[in-house]
Amino acid sequence: MTPRGFLGLVILLLAMYCGLDPLKHSAISEFPDFVSHKVDMPPWSLIPTVKDDKNLLQNSEIKFLNQIQGPESMAFDPLGRGPYTGVADGRILFWDGLKWTDFAFTSNNRSELCNPKPIAMSYLKNEHICGRPLGLRFDKKTGDLYIADAYFGLMKVGPEGGLATSLATEAEGVPLRFTNDLDIDDEGNVYFTDSSTNYQRRNFMQLVFSAEDTGRVLKYDPTTKQTTVLLRNLQFPNGLSLSKDKSFFVFCEGSVGRLHKYWLIGEKAGNLEAFAILPGYPDNVRTNEKGEFWVAIHCRRSLYSHLMALYPKIRHFVLKLPISAKTHYLIHIGGRLHAMAVKYSPEGKILQVLEDSKGKVVKAISEVEEKDGKLWMGSVLMPFVAVYDLS
Numbered sequence: 001m002t003p004r005g006f007l008g009l010v011i012l013l014l015a016m017y018c019g020l021d022p023l024k025h026s027a028i029s030e031f032p033d034f035v036s037h038k039v040d041m042p043p044w045s046l047i048p049t050v051k052d053d054k055n056l057l058q059n060s061e062i063k064f065l066n067q068i069q070g071p072e073s074m075a076f077d078p079l080g081r082g083p084y085t086g087v088a089d090g091r092i093l094f095w096d097g098l099k100w101t102d103f104a105f106t107s108n109n110r111s112e113l114c115n116p117k118p119i120a121m122s123y124l125k126n127e128h129i130c131g132r133p134l135g136l137r138f139d140k141k142t143g144d145l146y147i148a149d150a151y152f153g154l155m156k157v158g159p160e161g162g163l164a165t166s167l168a169t170e171a172e173g174v175p176l177r178f179t180n181d182l183d184i185d186d187e188g189n190v191y192f193t194d195s196s197t198n199y200q201r202r203n204f205m206q207l208v209f210s211a212e213d214t215g216r217v218l219k220y221d222p223t224t225k226q227t228t229v230l231l232r233n234l235q236f237p238n239g240l241s242l243s244k245d246k247s248f249f250v251f252c253e254g255s256v257g258r259l260h261k262y263w264l265i266g267e268k269a270g271n272l273e274a275f276a277i278l279p280g281y282p283d284n285v286r287t288n289e290k291g292e293f294w295v296a297i298h299c300r301r302s303l304y305s306h307l308m309a310l311y312p313k314i315r316h317f318v319l320k321l322p323i324s325a326k327t328h329y330l331i332h333i334g335g336r337l338h339a340m341a342v343k344y345s346p347e348g349k350i351l352q353v354l355e356d357s358k359g360k361v362v363k364a365i366s367e368v369e370e371k372d373g374k375l376w377m378g379s380v381l382m383p384f385v386a387v388y389d390l391s
Helices: 003-020 120-130 201-210 303-310 312-319 325-332
Strands: 061-063 084-086 091-095 100-105 133-138 145-149 153-157 165-168 179-184 190-194 215-221 226-234 237-242 248-253 258-263 272-277 280-287 293-300 340-344 350-355 367-371 374-378 385-389
Touching: 084 133, 091 133, 100 145, 120 201, 133 179, 145 190, 153 179, 165 215, 190 237, 201 325, 215 237, 237 293, 248 280, 280 367, 293 367, 303 312, 303 325
Parallel strands: 179 237, 237 280
Antiparallel strands: 061 385, 084 091, 091 100, 133 145, 145 153, 145 179, 153 165, 179 190, 190 215, 215 226, 237 248, 248 258, 258 272, 280 293, 293 340, 340 350, 367 374, 374 385
């Protein structure tokens, strides 16, 4: 057999293997209806390359190491106390200045399945039972804490804590399957994201690989108790934050790597605009007192992930190989976790970039909350909170 013939045979056998997946070792073997979608990526030349050459996030203080697992969101109550954070076992905890105490929970099923485990990912299998609080926001007028629970939808708990009350579990007849982040305006309206109507958070890697477009941005009206869909057909919508004057909100569309602006008042009300192209995979976004936006970036986007987004058939073929989802994920993010925090002006201009490009200290960030000259950074993957002193 000639070398060309041998190569052709290898390619044929590989194609047959990927088509049949006989050993069921691929990253999508448990998802028979998996479909790879094309992502309308901005040109590679337009993706921001500005860097923090000093890796300033490595100067962050690591707090509460191994005391909490997967603190996604950082929130402070109207009296400035906290932080409060939702963790991987389904609880919302409160730091009283001396220790962490239980404040609230989203599931009334606090069985042994929700007992402490060694790493945040250990809870993934049972998150739908224990609950997984993600985005947190306090209503500054009432002291109520609003919760985006990935499995139980939009919820609320009073200033005394306890079992949260359900506000919304569906919109227009379609269940919330991956409630992710939220913000509240002065009238108590809640704007929030549902990242997918097909994939739950425990399958977030498959959602990343698929880039399917069933994500939504929604509004909950506390007066009518109705939930309406503002935007649909989004590819992994994630963090959301209102502007300082509440005239618009911005939200991240993760698969595309963009920050969008949605107008709430004025002549442009109801219109969607491009706000910024992001340098990597975003999570939550938070507004500081100056009206600037901090975006948590899990990692920079690699050229490999950029090309895979553009060519879904190739991506689907690669995902059929006997390679674990975790390995595919590491390849997509360039081989290692390396966090970034990027600050944008109210007009969408990059003002500051902080990063740990080597992942030595701050490996991953889910949210950046600015308070009293410090950045409080939570991570859905890490067992700590990182605090960076802006001064």
